[in-house]
Amino acid sequence: MDDPAIERWSERAWKLLARTLNEFMTQSSSGTPPQKAALSDPDLARMLTGVLSARDSYRDGILIQLAYALSAEKDVEKKADFRERQEGGGNVSKSLGALCSDLHIPGVKDAFQNIGKNSTNLVRGNVEAYDDLLAWINTATPSRRREAFEFLAATTASMARPVLAFPELHVANLTFARMVRLINGMLETQSGGAFEQFLLAAFVHGLLDEYSLTGRGGVHVETKNINASDASSRSASDVQIKRGNRFEEAFEVTANDWSGKPADAVASMKAHDLARIHIAGKVGGGSLGDVSALLALPSDVDVSVLDLRALLHGLAAFMRKPARASALRRLYELLDRHQPEIERTNAYVRLLSTAGVTA
Incomplete structure (x- = not known):
């Protein structure tokens, strides 16, 4: 032996x-x-x-x-x-x-x-x-x-990319107000849709982790590279929650007005046999009033529309501070690995400091 x-x-x-x-x-x-x-x-x-x-x-x-x-x-x-x-x-x-x-x-x-x-x-x-x-x-x-x-x-x-290191977080400072300041700062920064997509993926991941829904037999969050199409990445949408290989929820994410997304959402539902799909984007006034575009869809198609900023605020509200820290670390990983622009990752690191959540 x-x-x-x-x-x-x-x-x-x-x-x-x-x-x-x-x-x-x-x-x-x-x-x-x-x-x-x-x-x-x-x-x-x-x-x-x-x-x-x-x-x-x-x-x-x-x-x-x-x-x-x-x-x-x-x-x-x-x-x-x-x-x-x-x-x-x-x-x-x-x-x-x-x-x-x-x-x-x-x-x-x-x-x-x-x-x-x-x-x-x-x-x-x-x-x-x-x-x-x-x-x-x-x-x-x-x-x-x-x-x-x-x-x-x-x-x-x-060959290493000159990416700023993820800073040490001051977990006690991760209050709802500071999270809102960070979210708003990111959504007001041009990123080609990267901040929008990866914020949602990271925050959904954090919330699921908060309630111990991940791990063996649980659900997990997947997102695609920022420039990849759903077809090329074999994804049902920009962000999705899966249990094993089964889609539980799917989100189409846009930095723009939501009205251009229903057709893509319906196509994704049919291609992946989804029961429903969510669109997260800009909604006038922050809340959905006129739903005529959704009512015009086939009667068996269930598409929801959520204001992305309000959704992210809500996800942050339902996370405790350790889960918020986990979501912010996950966001850094996604920006570093799933999109090519170093400056986007570095801009996020600087925004963390501006938001007052670093040690």
């Missing part, structure tokens, strides 16, 4: 990988560009360039295999075939995806899920430079492996 006091190979590889990326990120945040190791071998430079020009899955796959190679201690580890995924490689791949997301580095959730989902063999015949590098790791000396690893890690760190 393995001695539990002896660190597993996958743990050593992950610690090396995380430590190295974080060290290069620290250099970058201090104003010093990550120092890339000089590549003395033109052939190695060619292979690394080829991997970096391919999808991020291949970059991450090589980083992981190099980390394993550099962390090998026992003879069986040193003689491993690095064209194969090593023990614990799947967990390391997921951890790297999460770390890159936290560091604002463009990447994937799980490189090995994309590259070799159903096989431990990582040579796929799709990217020649990637396949060549896997074979190269098997015969390279430790110093050459280190050279390639540090070059690739430094290059990966240099």
Whole structure:
């Protein structure tokens, strides 16, 4: 039986990988560009360039295999075939995806899920430079492996987007009044609809979490990338509540007047067999008066219209302060990961400070 006091190979590889990326990120945040190791071998430079020009899955796959190679201690580890995924490689791949997301580095959730989902063999015949590098790791000396690893890690760190960090929240200050100030400030800031969509997704998530409706067997909130169509993202709407794969509620969100949305809403209902759908947008005076446009819809179509600003105020009112904090953190994640404009995320961080909710 393995001695539990002896660190597993996958743990050593992950610690090396995380430590190295974080060290290069620290250099970058201090104003010093990550120092890339000089590549003395033109052939190695060619292979690394080829991997970096391919999808991020291949970059991450090589980083992981190099980390394993550099962390090998026992003879069986040193003689491993690095064209194969090593023990614990799947967990390391997921951890790297999460770390890159936290560091604002463009990447994937799980490189090995994309590259070799159903096989431990990582040579796929799709990217020649990637396949060549896997074979190269098997015969390279430790110093050459280190050279390639540090070059690739430094290059990966240099890809990080200059996104402001999410600030520490002063949870005691998350009163309804301050939440309203934040909501209003965001809705009055041009964002191409990003603030509207992700505010609703985050606040619905916070409210469901407040009442312990999420988790195993519960419901969850999904939203699409800001520029994705419902069809391309396979979504029923902009924001949706799902239980497993079943749609429970769906919201079409607009920064504009709601009157242009009913046709889209009806199409979504039919395409996804929804019992009803909600439109959240601008409603004159904040409350719906004339419903003639809705009455003109087929009699079996149930479409509701809600003023987005009033809806968000209501959601904030029904959350306690910890749930409001959870919603604000979720909003940051959505802005960082589901829309391309860094300034939108940074504007949100600055608005948090203006609203008086940061420590």
